[in-house]
Structure formats: C-alpha cells, structure tokens
Amino acid sequence: MSLLAVDDLDLRIARSGQTLLRDVTVSIERGSIVGLVGESGSGKSMFSLALMGLLPDGVEVSAGTAEVAGRPIFRGASRSYDTAVRDRIALVSQNPRAALNPTMRIGKQMVRVLRQRRRMGKIQARDEARELLRKVGISDPLRVERAYPHQLSGGMCQRVVIAMALSVQAPVLIADEPTTGLDVTIQAQILLLLKELMADGDRAVLMVTHDLAVVSSMCDQVIILYGGQVMEVGPTQDIFHDPVHPYTRFLLESLEDHVPSADDIGDRVTESSVDFSLAGCRFAKRCPFSTDLCHREPPLARRSGTRTVNCHHRGVS
Amino acid sequence: MTRYLLRRLLSSAITIAVMAVLVFFASRVLPGDPAVIRAGNDATPELIARIRAEHGLDLPLYEQFFHYVGGLLHGDLGTSVRTGNPVSADLLTFLPATLELSLLAFVVAVLIGVTVGTVAAARAGQWPDAVARGFTAVGGSMPSFWLALMAIFVLVYSLGLFPSPVGRLPLGTSAPPRHTGFLTIDALIAGDGALATSALAQLALPALLLGMLSSIALARITRTAMIDALSASHTRAARGLNLGRRHILLQEGFRNALPTIITSMGFVAGHLIAGNIIVEQIFSWPGIGRYLSTAISQSDLDVVQGFVIVVGVSYVLINLVVDLLYVVSDPRIDLRRAG
Amino acid sequence: MTTARMLASARPRRLARLCGRGDLGLRLGLLLLAVLVLIGLVGPLLLPDPNATAAGQSLLPPGPDHLFGTDRYGRDLLARTVAAIRLDLVLGIGVAVAAMLLGSLLGAVAGYLGGIVDEVVMRFTDALLAFPGFVLALMVVAFTGNSLVFMAVGVTIGSMPHFIRLSRARALSERELDYIPASKLAGSGSGGIIFGHIMPNTIGAPLIQTTVTAGWAILDIAALSFLGVGVQPPTAEWGTMISEGYSEILTGKWWPAFFPGLFMLIAVLAFQLIGDGLSKWKNS
Numbered sequence: 001m002s003l004l005a006v007d008d009l010d011l012r013i014a015r016s017g018q019t020l021l022r023d024v025t026v027s028i029e030r031g032s033i034v035g036l037v038g039e040s041g042s043g044k045s046m047f048s049l050a051l052m053g054l055l056p057d058g059v060e061v062s063a064g065t066a067e068v069a070g071r072p073i074f075r076g077a078s079r080s081y082d083t084a085v086r087d088r089i090a091l092v093s094q095n096p097r098a099a100l101n102p103t104m105r106i107g108k109q110m111v112r113v114l115r116q117r118r119r120m121g122k123i124q125a126r127d128e129a130r131e132l133l134r135k136v137g138i139s140d141p142l143r144v145e146r147a148y149p150h151q152l153s154g155g156m157c158q159r160v161v162i163a164m165a166l167s168v169q170a171p172v173l174i175a176d177e178p179t180t181g182l183d184v185t186i187q188a189q190i191l192l193l194l195k196e197l198m199a200d201g202d203r204a205v206l207m208v209t210h211d212l213a214v215v216s217s218m219c220d221q222v223i224i225l226y227g228g229q230v231m232e233v234g235p236t237q238d239i240f241h242d243p244v245h246p247y248t249r250f251l252l253e254s255l256e257d258h259v260p261s262a263d264d265i266g267d268r269v270t271e272s273s274v275d276f277s278l279a280g281c282r283f284a285k286r287c288p289f290s291t292d293l294c295h296r297e298p299p300l301a302r303r304s305g306t307r308t309v310n311c312h313h314r315g316v317s
Numbered sequence: 318m319t320r321y322l323l324r325r326l327l328s329s330a331i332t333i334a335v336m337a338v339l340v341f342f343a344s345r346v347l348p349g350d351p352a353v354i355r356a357g358n359d360a361t362p363e364l365i366a367r368i369r370a371e372h373g374l375d376l377p378l379y380e381q382f383f384h385y386v387g388g389l390l391h392g393d394l395g396t397s398v399r400t401g402n403p404v405s406a407d408l409l410t411f412l413p414a415t416l417e418l419s420l421l422a423f424v425v426a427v428l429i430g431v432t433v434g435t436v437a438a439a440r441a442g443q444w445p446d447a448v449a450r451g452f453t454a455v456g457g458s459m460p461s462f463w464l465a466l467m468a469i470f471v472l473v474y475s476l477g478l479f480p481s482p483v484g485r486l487p488l489g490t491s492a493p494p495r496h497t498g499f500l501t502i503d504a505l506i507a508g509d510g511a512l513a514t515s516a517l518a519q520l521a522l523p524a525l526l527l528g529m530l531s532s533i534a535l536a537r538i539t540r541t542a543m544i545d546a547l548s549a550s551h552t553r554a555a556r557g558l559n560l561g562r563r564h565i566l567l568q569e570g571f572r573n574a575l576p577t578i579i580t581s582m583g584f585v586a587g588h589l590i591a592g593n594i595i596v597e598q599i600f601s602w603p604g605i606g607r608y609l610s611t612a613i614s615q616s617d618l619d620v621v622q623g624f625v626i627v628v629g630v631s632y633v634l635i636n637l638v639v640d641l642l643y644v645v646s647d648p649r650i651d652l653r654r655a656g
Numbered sequence: 657m658t659t660a661r662m663l664a665s666a667r668p669r670r671l672a673r674l675c676g677r678g679d680l681g682l683r684l685g686l687l688l689l690a691v692l693v694l695i696g697l698v699g700p701l702l703l704p705d706p707n708a709t710a711a712g713q714s715l716l717p718p719g720p721d722h723l724f725g726t727d728r729y730g731r732d733l734l735a736r737t738v739a740a741i742r743l744d745l746v747l748g749i750g751v752a753v754a755a756m757l758l759g760s761l762l763g764a765v766a767g768y769l770g771g772i773v774d775e776v777v778m779r780f781t782d783a784l785l786a787f788p789g790f791v792l793a794l795m796v797v798a799f800t801g802n803s804l805v806f807m808a809v810g811v812t813i814g815s816m817p818h819f820i821r822l823s824r825a826r827a828l829s830e831r832e833l834d835y836i837p838a839s840k841l842a843g844s845g846s847g848g849i850i851f852g853h854i855m856p857n858t859i860g861a862p863l864i865q866t867t868v869t870a871g872w873a874i875l876d877i878a879a880l881s882f883l884g885v886g887v888q889p890p891t892a893e894w895g896t897m898i899s900e901g902y903s904e905i906l907t908g909k910w911w912p913a914f915f916p917g918l919f920m921l922i923a924v925l926a927f928q929l930i931g932d933g934l935s936k937w938k939n940s
Contacts, residue, residue, distance in 0.1 A: 090558070098549070098551060101551045101572075102649055116559075336786045351799070454928060458875075458928050459921050460879065460917055462879065464917075587789060594794075595882065598882075609794075613798050621794075628787070628791055
C-alpha cells in the first residue's frame with residue numbers, strides 16, 4: 001500500500017497562471033526511499049512545500065489529489081491544505097540552522113514539539129527529547145539541549161531537525177536537500193543516519209535532491225523532474241543503467257564516471273530556460289528529438305512494469 | 318560582558334562630556350550677550366552689569382569654563398533668576414510630576430505601539446495592516462500640540478469625558494501629604510481614594526496623548542520586525558510541525574523581533590522627553606517641562622542650561638540601558654568576542 | 657530562487673498591490689505638495705490681508721464670508737493659514753537642505769580624512785544626538801534671544817546627524833575605490849577630491865532623507881513657535897496660530913487651532929509620502 005500517493009498534481013502561481021508543477025504523479029511505498037531529482041527551478045522544493053502546506057502566498061494547488069497514509073491532503077474545490085495531515089508527514093529542509101528558532105535553546109524547542117503534538121508532560125518530554133537526540137547520533141544530549149542553534153555546527157543542527165521530525169512520529173519524511181551546504185564528511189553521516197532510521201521499518205522517505213550521487217546511494221526509486229513536469233520514474237539502478245527519456249540521458253551524461261560514447265546526446269541538447277506557460281512538453285525547447293507535437297501537447301505517460309517515461313517519442317523497450 | 322559594559326560606559330561618558338562642552342559654548346559663544354538676555358526687556362545698564370558680575374560673565378572664557386565644569390561635577394547647575402533657587406533643587410521639586418506623567422505615558426506607548434505593530438504584522442496585507450499603516454503615517458505627521466488641542470476640544474469640551482486641563486488636580490483641591498511626589502500613590506497612602514481617582518483622571522488624557530504620540534515609531538518598527546520574523550525559515554519550519562498559532566506568533570515571531578523592538582525604545586524615550594515639554598504646557602502640568610517653558614519665555618538661562626544638561630544626560634543613559642538590553646535579548650551576540 | 661522571481665514579476669498585474677502602493681504614495685505626496693505650493697503662491701493674491709484685524713468680527717465660526725472663520729482679533733483664518741504656507745514650507749525645506757549640505761560635507765570630510773578628524777566628528781554627532789527632538793533648537797534659541805533665524809539654525813543643527821552619518825558611511829566605502837588614488841596621482845588635493853568626487857557620489861541617498869527631514873523640520877519649527885520661541889505673533893505661522901487658538905479651545909471655538917494644524921498635517925504627510933515613495937522606488 002502506498003504511504004504517499006500523489007496524482008496529477010498541478011501547482012500554479014495564482015496571478016499569472018504559470019504552472020510550476022504539472023501532472024505530477026508520485027507513489028511511495030512503505031519502507032522505501034524515493035528520490036525526486038531535478039535542477040534548481042524544476043519545482044522540486046515547491047512540491048515538498050505543497051505536501052506540507054507551506055507554499056508561499058500566491059502559489060496554489062490547482063489540480064490533482066494527494067494522500068498520505070490514506071488521508072487526503074487537499075480538501076474541497078479550493079484544494080485547501082488539511083493541517084491535520086502533518087501528523088503523518090514531516091519535512092527536513094536544507095540550511096538546518098535557519099530552521100531552528102535562534103532565540104530558544106534546543107532542549108526547549110524539542111520539548112515544546114513533544115508537549116504540543118504528543119501531549120507529553122514536562123519531565124516525560126524532556127526525557128524523550130534526550131532519547132531522540134541520542135537516536136540521531138548526538139552523544140552528549142545534555143550539552144546540546146542547553147545550546148542555542150548558533151552554537152552548534154551545521155551537521156549537529158541537521159541532526160536536531162531530524163530528531164524533531166522524528167518526534168512527531170510521522171510515517172512519511174520529506175528530506176529536501178538535507179545535506180546541501182554541509183561538509184562532505186558530514187553529508188555522508190547525515191545520509192547514513194537517514195538510512196539507519198529507515199531500518200525501523202514502517203516509514204517512507206522522499207529524498208528531494210539535485211545530486212545524482214546521493215540518489216544512487218540512497219534511493220530505491222527515482223523520479224526525474226524538469227520544469228515542473230515528471231520526465232521519468234523507475235527503480236534507481238534500472239534508470240542509471242538504461243535511461244530512456246532524453247532528459248534523463250542528458251543528466252546521466254553529466255555524471256563524473258560517465259564514459260563518453262557515440263550515443264551521447266549532450267551536445268545536441270540546447271540551452272534554454274523553462275517556459276512555465278507552455279502547453280506542451282517542458283523539455284521540448286531543448287530536446288534534440290522534439291517535434292511539433294511535443295511543443296503542443298503534454299507528453300503521455302508510457303508505463304512498463306515499474307518504469308514510466310513521459311515522452312511522445314521514446315518508450316521503454 | 319563586563320568589558321563591553323565598561324566600554325559602553327566610557328563611550329557614554331565621553332558623549333556626555335562633549336555634550337556639556339557644547340552646551341557651554343552654545344551659551345557663551347552664540348551671538349547674544351548672555352547678560353543682556355538674562356536681564357530681560359526692562360533691563361537697565363546697572364542690572365546688566367550686576368547680572369554680569371553675579372554670573373561671572375565678566376571673567377575670561379576659560380575661567381568661566383572651569384567654574385562651569387566644577388559646578389557640574391558638584392551637581393551645581395546654576396541658579397534660577399526667577400525662583401531664586403538652585404536649578405537642581407527646582408528640577409528635583411518638579412521632577413515627580415513629570416515622572417508620574419511620563420511613566421504612565423511610557424506604558425501607554427508600549428502597549429499601543431507593540432499591539433498595533435503586532436496586529437499589523439500578523440494580518441499583513443489585510444485591512445488591519447492598512448489601518449495600522451494609516452495610523453502611523455498620519456500620526457507621525459501630526460503636530461503633537463494640535464492633536465492635544467483637538468482632543469481637548471472633543472473629549473473635554475464637547476463630550477466631557479475627561480476633566481479640564483488645569484493641572485494635576487482639579488481646581489481647589491489640595492494635594493495629599495508628600496511621600497513619593499506621585500499624587501496618585503500619595504493619595505492612596507493617605508487613604509483618600511477619591512483624591513487618587515481625581516489625580517488619575519487629570520493624568521489620563523495627557524498620558525494617553527503623550528503615549529500615543531510616542532508610540533508611532535515603535536509601531537512601525539514592531540511591524541517590520543514582526544513581519545521579518547514571521548516570514549523567516551524557522552517560522553515556516555514551526556508551522557510545518559503544527560505548533561500552535563499563538564505559540565508561533567509569540568515565540569517564532571515576537572521573541573525574535575524583540576531585540577529590534579528594544580532598540581526602538583530609545584526613540585520612544587526621545588519622543589516622551591520632547592513631547593513632555595509641549596504636553597505640560599498645554600495641560601498646565603507643573604513638571605520640569607513647564608518649568609523650562611517658563612524659563613525660556615523669561616530668558617532664565619541657567620534653567621535652560623541645567624534642563625538641557627539633565628535631559629541630555631538622561632537620554633544618553635537611557636540609550637545605554639537600551640543598548641545593553643538589546644545585547645542581553647539576543648542570544649546570538651557573544652559578548653566574550655564583542656568585548 | 658526562480659519561484660520567488662516569478663512571484664515578484666507576477667505582482668504588477670494585480671490591482672492595488674504592494675508595489676503599486678509605493679507608487680501611489682509617491683504620487684499622492686507630490687500631488688499634495690503641489691497643491692499646497694500652488695495655494696501658497698496664488699492664495700495671498702486672492703485673499704484678504706492676513707494681518708488685518710477687525711474688531712467687530714472676532715471669533716466668527718466658519719461660514720460663507722470667512723471659510724475658516726476668524727480669530728480673536730477678527731483676522732480671516734483662511735488668509736492666515738494660506739499665508740503661513742509659504743513661511744512654513746520655505747523654512748522647512750530650507751532647514752532640511754541646509755542640514756543636508758552641511759551634514760553631508762561634514763560626513764564626507766570625516767569619512768575621507770579618517771583618524772582624529774573622524775573621531776571628533778563622530779563624537780560631535782553623538783553629542784548632538786544626545787538631545788531628543790527639538791531640545792537642541794530650544795537651547796540655541798534661548799541662548800541667542802528669540803529670533804527666527806536662530807531658531808532655523810537650531811533646527812538645522814539638530815537635523816544634521818542623520819546626514820553626517822549617511823555621508824560618512826558612503827565616503828568610507830568610496831574611499832576604497834580606485835579613482836581616489838588615481839586622482840591623487842593626478843595631483844588633486846584633499847579638497848578637490850572631497851568636492852569633486854566624494855560629495856557628488858555621497859549625496860544620492862541623503863536626498864531622500866532630505867524630504868523626510870523637511871517634514872520633521874516643519875513640525876519642530878511649529879512646536880517651537882507654539883512654545884513662543886522663534887516665530888513671534890502676529891506673523892502668520894501654523895505653530896503660532898495654533899498657540900493663539902489654545903485659549904479659544906477651552907471656550908469651544910475649535911476653528912482657530914484646527915485649520916492651521918490640518919494644513920501642517922497635510923504638508924508633513926506629503927513629505928513623508930514622497931520620502932517613502934522615493935525610497936521604495938530606489939530599492940526596486
């Protein structure tokens with residue numbers, strides 16, 4: 001059963017009508033880590049914010065549905081966010097220090113989440129907070145709980161943020177570029193921590209990132225996003241070995257360990273910025289294989305087993 | 318922390334010293350013979366000469382300066398030509414009236430300023446915000462004395478909601494025995510509830526007006542600081558954790574806006590001091606502001622000099638306290654490094 | 657972030673939004689100021705003598721003959737209020753411009769020369785800021801004997817600190833730029849550099865501050881006049897008029913104090929709106 005099921009989600013800027021996300025369909029099973037890959041500006045962060053009900057003013061959900069652990073996220077014709085859904089889904093963002101209240105000690109910040117969300121008493125909350133800090137790899141929780149965010153390192157802050165996300169006991173965790181801006185060694189530690197936390201079972205993680213290496217090491221499944229449109233979906237290793245969508249091929253060619261070959265399309269992909277009011281395929285302007293149809297009509301989803309390719313002309317063999 | 322404190326004290330002391338020197342030079346160097354000015358309109362040459370001798374105005378400038386500084390260090394601010402008392406004694410006599418008014422006005426200013434700013438920020442872009450911004454725009458452009466007079470016309474004369482602006486007590490009422498100099502408190506000490514109420518009634522309108530006028534800058538700054546705090550990443554993260562609305566407004570919003578709000582307290586104090594002079598004049602309030610106004614109209618220059626010095630020193634000290642409070646209120650400021 | 661940019665560029669298409677408001681404020685401010693200036697210039701030609709007393713016409717309420725009523729001495733209040741426009745606007749703008757020029761010069765000198773000069777100027781500025789509001793001007797007037805000129809000087813000095821700081825900050829950063837050493841190589845002395853390079857480049861932002869200062873100056877000048885220093889009766893000035901209207905309020909005659917204050921509010925509001933609008937426009 002899907003823990004997170006999003007169907008044909010559209011996200012729009014209300015005033016200009018530009019569609020930031022179009023027809024986005026995502027399905028995440030219990031116990032899996034799914035990667036959402038895209039360049040900056042692809043709309044991947046907007047997707048996380050939409051699921052959390054934290055969209056900025058002026059951006060709205062204009063079509064589609066979403067469910068987490070069986071509960072609809074958007075209700076009614078206006079698709080307003082049901083804040084009760086935050087019981088089941090939590091977000092860990094990039095820049096962890098900015099996500100913490102600078103004027104409050106860590107312990108107090110964690111305790112208030114536990115007291116408000118899990119109705120714990122003061123002592124119980126304090127103990128649980130310490131336990132959670134240990135769980136995320138903080139060996140001296142007593143020191144950390146007395147600290148202010150600016151006194152902790154970036155990696156430490158991220159652990160705290162993860163601990164707070166855990167404290168809510170939500171089955172779905174969205175990790176939006178959780179390691180961007182952290183030291184390389186710390187990055188690895190945080191990713192490892194996230195993977196370990198998955199071992200508890202019963203959870204699902206949506207890992208939003210631009211880093212293909214992270215996807216390769218962490219994710220079972222990957223969703224390729226460009227210009228707010230899903231390009232390709234499938235098991236990570238399948239996609240890495242055998243990319244079908246032109247954009248996916250273009251992306252993988254940029255990896256360090258890519259061996260140049262005659263099949264490469266990289267130099268045939270043109271430079272262009274995304275046109276968010278375009279009716280057709282968002283990659284059409286850059287794609288070497290695009291036709292008139294591609295510019296006019298949004299691509300169909302071609303499914304084959306666990307793979308989906310959204311393209312007029314390319315399908316899985 | 319101590320090193321920072323000492324550095325700020327030193328800086329304030331230097332500012333006060335420079336200010337005192339400025340005042341001295343203003344009084345001696347600016348065009349206008351101090352003796353002639355003091356003597357007033359019916360001056361005879363003998364009077365002028367006498368005043369000159371009495372105030373040591375015939376001495377060389379540097380000697381006058383030494384006397385001046387020496388006097389200041391002893392708390393001697395000169396003598397009032399009008400009352401005959403030392404200026405410092407007069408100021409002490411009139412200070413409680415001003416303090417009673419100013420403290421109440423300060424409370425009003427903070428309540429109005431912070432509330433208006435917070436509501437405007439919490440409802441940014443909606444009608445309460447527009448009203449608040451209109452309030453600060455118009456309020457900040459309005460002459461204080463005009464507002465006071467209009468308020469007196471509407472609230473005292475037309476509607477009778479407040480008593481006549483005749484001073485601290487209604488005409489014919491005598492003051493309670495003096496303990497603190499605050500009439501409301503002294504009346505309560507004397508067990509006279511009715512008297513305390515009268516005193517409070519007389520206090521109400523001037524304090525309200527003075528407080529309201531002093532709240533404008535505070536409301537503006539509170540609004541901006543709250544909007545910044547409420548749109549910060551940590552606030553968004555707190556919303557994502559479904560922390561209560563009131564909690565977010567107070568802890569993510571207000572607590573983070575607090576350091577900035579504190580810095581604007583200096584402006585509030587400044588407006589209170591300047592506004593006091595005007596309000597005391599209009600409401601016949603026997604405080605140091607009116608003492609000054611009378612002294613100016615009678616060219617009682619020692620009083621002006623003394624008043625300006627006292628006000629200047631107070632303002633510098635208030636700003637020092639505000640700076641220290643600011644530092645204390647922001648955990649991110651590490652004084653071990655700043656000192 | 658792309659989305660932020662897209663949201664920002666979507667704004668102007670919506671009516672009466674934030675960007676539009678800044679523009680609206682600026683236009684309103686300029687309009688108000690223009691109307692005031694126009695009335696101030698043309699009005700006195702069409703209206704009766706502001707100082708003409710008329711014994712039998714004392715304290716008439718606003719009516720067809722006297723749109724703003726008359727004061728205690730029978731003088732037409734509309735004429736007086738309009739006559740005061742010129743005086744108050746000239747004083748306010750004059751003070752602001754003087755403070756801007758002097759303050760900017762002082763700040764530029766301090767920022768460029770640095771060292772002891774900078775230190776002295778900074779301490780001087782701090783001392784000036786030790787006096788809240790119009791207290792400094794009050795002191796200057798008291799020590800020099802009641803005179804309009806010295807009142808203006810006092811308010812000017814009190815308004816300088818803002819400009820000194822602004823200009824000094826700009827001078828400090830300008831100082832680091834390369835054209836200064838080049839100038840020096842070409843033989844310019846400090847004076848040439850300060851007037852030729854630093855001041856022109858540092859005057860930009862202070863111009864916005866000048867409009868706001870003009871508004872404050874009008875308020876301070878009126879406050880001082882209200883207290884009886886500076887401008888003396890029978891000169892028509894908004895502050896003195898309100899002061900004259902004080903005793904009438906207590907007998908229920910609101911118009912002598914109301915109209916001058918209203919005009920002052922409009923004038924100061926106009927300057928505030930212009931200043932705010934200019935700074936929004938500059939920041940966009």
